[in-house]
Amino acid sequence: MSVVASRLLCARDLVQASTCGDQPWSSQRQESDTLTAQDSEFTCLSEVDLFADLSSEEKDSLHERVPERRFRRGELVFSQEEPVSALFVLQEGRVRIFRVAEDGKAFTLAILEPGAVFGEMLLVGQQMYDNYAEALEDSVVCQLSVSDVEQHLLTDPRIAVRIARLLGGQAARLEERLTDLALRPLAARVAKTLLTRNEPTTARSLGARLGQRPAIRITHEQLAGLLGATREATSKVLSEFAAQGLIRQVRGRITLLDHQRLNAIARTTA
Numbered sequence: 453m454s455v456v457a458s459r460l461l462c463a464r465d466l467v468q469a470s471t472c473g474d475q476p477w478s479s480q481r482q483e484s485d486t487l488t489a490q491d492s493e494f495t496c497l498s499e500v501d502l503f504a505d506l507s508s509e510e511k512d513s514l515h516e517r518v519p520e521r522r523f524r525r526g527e528l529v530f531s532q533e534e535p536v537s538a539l540f541v542l543q544e545g546r547v548r549i550f551r552v553a554e555d556g557k558a559f560t561l562a563i564l565e566p567g568a569v570f571g572e573m574l575l576v577g578q579q580m581y582d583n584y585a586e587a588l589e590d591s592v593v594c595q596l597s598v599s600d601v602e603q604h605l606l607t608d609p610r611i612a613v614r615i616a617r618l619l620g621g622q623a624a625r626l627e628e629r630l631t632d633l634a635l636r637p638l639a640a641r642v643a644k645t646l647l648t649r650n651e652p653t654t655a656r657s658l659g660a661r662l663g664q665r666p667a668i669r670i671t672h673e674q675l676a677g678l679l680g681a682t683r684e685a686t687s688k689v690l691s692e693f694a695a696q697g698l699i700r701q702v703r704g705r706i707t708l709l710d711h712q713r714l715n716a717i718a719r720t721t722a
Contacts, residue, residue, distance in 0.1 A: 532584065547586065548560055636718075639717055643714045671704045
């Protein structure tokens, strides 16, 4: 059995995970400050930009045909060994999209928040066959099958336009990320990633309305995975930011205190 396959077998069963050792990409290596559940819940289609042009009746009708699936923390939503030809809508929790090298090291492509659309669906240009999706916490996703996409998404020009925009945005973000990786020092990449992840989402918008200072729910391990850096180097940068009064860190949550200075750091080049 290959190294990657053996690691995946360990991750699938949380009950037996403790017998598999300390895997480089396993959720069991997440910091002990486990993140709490999402502060705000919403129905599977109501808060997703992809379906924003649909009426309430149309959303309700589609939602009746979209089954919900629940995944425990550390469970794989899909993998190379168990691919799923479907589109997923993340309703609750958080999901990490990553790839695994032959030596078992993982590179995080994205950490998804509720409302994100992901999965493998060649009909709309989504290709995930080289990737893995792991629930970072107990999560609920809604699954749209090939027939659902053909009948209810691609035939609706309103959704088709939004799919094109979604894929275009993904390509632009990937290109920008690769450019940053080549040209910007780690401190700049950390600052930019924090600023990007601090942009409004459903939960953070709710917190802002309640007068709460929005926080980013991410651990040092997860942030390092997004940056393609080591946890030690990432933690050092975050500690420096905290010492300078730019951020505040509390148990897996990072609050930005000085957006102006972080923006200046994010623009620096190597």
